[in-house]
Ligand SMILES: O=C(O)CCC(=O)C(=O)O
């Protein structure tokens with residue numbers, strides 16, 4: 598059956614005099630798990646601010662500083678599953694250029710370049726769309742997006758001019774940060790620094806670049822930008838245009854992730870949860886919207902290679918004294934399974950939990 602075309606939220610807000618959201622975007626149609634905690638109520642920071650990791654101490658600190666940061670990473674990954682990374686070495690001007698480039702992409706006339714990338718599937722190279730990227734559902738989300746496969750082969754939309762060079766430099770910079778973070782995380786688990794990188798073929802990592810565009814919404818308390826979900830990869834690095842809207846589920850509450858300007862917000866994803874046999878859990882998150890400013894976020898989902906079969910690492914199972922809590926699965930098959938379902942609430946991880 599052909600997918601009915603749904604207009605983007607950008608087109609919707611450009612119509613003059615929009616004071617109410619169309620009923621298909623209304624929160625009441627959401628699953629019970631999203632309704633339990635309405636979008637802006639109960640959001641706060643009950644456990645103190647999100648931890649901050651100084652990346653420069655991991656890469657060029659003294660041995661003492663490095664071992665402290667690795668111990669911090671162990672505690673943070675176990676307790677929070679997410680943190681902000683400062684001093685990551687990716688040039689601030691590059692971060693600004695990629696944000697500007699994404700805004701220009703969303704500003705292209707719909708009839709031009711963007712049309713070519715509509716309605717594609719998860720493993721297609723470039724996809725532009727609205728709402729979530731699973732199968733069409735009755736409820737819609739206040740979000741347009743561009744998703745591009747940038748590694749192991751690099752792809753890019755042809756427009757806007759110069760975007761491709763910026764995207765290549767940005768995704769390479771992110772891969773460098775991911776490599777060193779995975780090194781620190783490996784050590785935090787008592788493994789050799791290069792262990793995760795080698796075991797999960799991160800050299801050929803599937804790296805997905807996702808730009809999310811959330812225009813002002815006239816009734817933000819009734820709509821959501823993205824529903825509750827976890828990301829499928831190993832680590833997601835996220836940045837934004839200075840407008841907050843990301844929320845994390847922590848100890849049964851939604852809390853606001855107020856991201857420091859210029860920092861990367863790092864999340865543990867499903868496949869680090871599998872690899873660590875649940876010691877480090879992937880973070881459930883969602884995006885709320887506001888009625889004042891357009892929010893753009895960029896989430897880079899860094900995975901193993903598509904052909905890597907991921908299973909709980911034997912060395913972390915204590916030589917057989919713990920049993921594996923997740924079944925093994927090829928990353929490619931996991932992605933296909935995940936994008937067959939609608940995003941709302943249910944984690945794909947539940948399919949492989951033993
Ligand atoms: O916009 C955000 O803050 C969240 C984006 C996100 O979760 C995603 O793209 O997977």
Ligand SMILES: [Fe+2]
Nearest residue numbers: 827828882896
């Ligand atoms: Fe996400």
